[in-house]
């Protein structure tokens with residue numbers, strides 16, 4: 031059995047139609063790499079679920095899950111909310127739009143109440159097609175995740191030029207570079223997640 035239930039939030043819903051010759055979402059490459067890496071961890075293992083705005087298709091926020099009477103939110107929203115509530119750790123995979131958090135990601139995160147995120151850690155994986163690797167969005171995600179109650183661990187994984195760094199299947203050009211960067215962040219995330227899980231189990235949630 032996996033040690034941790036880990037939910038990966040995907041930050042891009044970009045989906046330029048193929049008929050316009052548009053490139054597929056760059057983030058799919060990064061997402062594939064992150065999920066494979068999580069699933070291959072051995073000291074601490076992960077049961078990984080991805081919440082992807084392109085698959086979930088939640089509306090621009092009308093009512094978050096917690097605005098509905100118990101059990102009466104749309105089924106896909108109830109199911110996603112249950113996953114977030116049952117998670118032990120979160121990984122946010124996000125590009126940077128206008129030096130900021132992509133709207134698809136904040137919209138997705140806003141659908142679930144703070145109690146679902148509380149006393150659990152998060153880890154940031156940002157990327158861009160340029161040279162800064164989405165770090166400005168990453169710093170804003172620190173503020174957002176701390177308000178949600180799932181503070182991010184100090185190490186982050188920031189991937190510049192992601193279209194060159196990974197092929198479409200998420201296979202890296204330079205595996206050692208990303209193993210070190212993502213692996214370092216996951217070492218912290220796992221430590222924090224296990225510590226918080228043990229303490230939640232021992233004493234419950236803060237009053």
Ligand SMILES: Cc1cc2nc3c(=O)[nH]c(=O)nc-3n(C[C@H](O)[C@H](O)[C@H](O)COP(=O)(O)O)c2cc1C
Pocket residue numbers: 042043044054055056057058125126127128129130157158159160161162163164
């Ligand atoms: C609305 C928008 C804003 C963007 N702003 C930035 C930016 O501030 N910094 C940056 O490095 N790249 C920016 N980009 C370029 C993205 O890095 C690039 O489009 C990348 O493919 C986005 O990831 P995605 O394809 O997974 O959505 C922006 C792209 C879009 C669509």
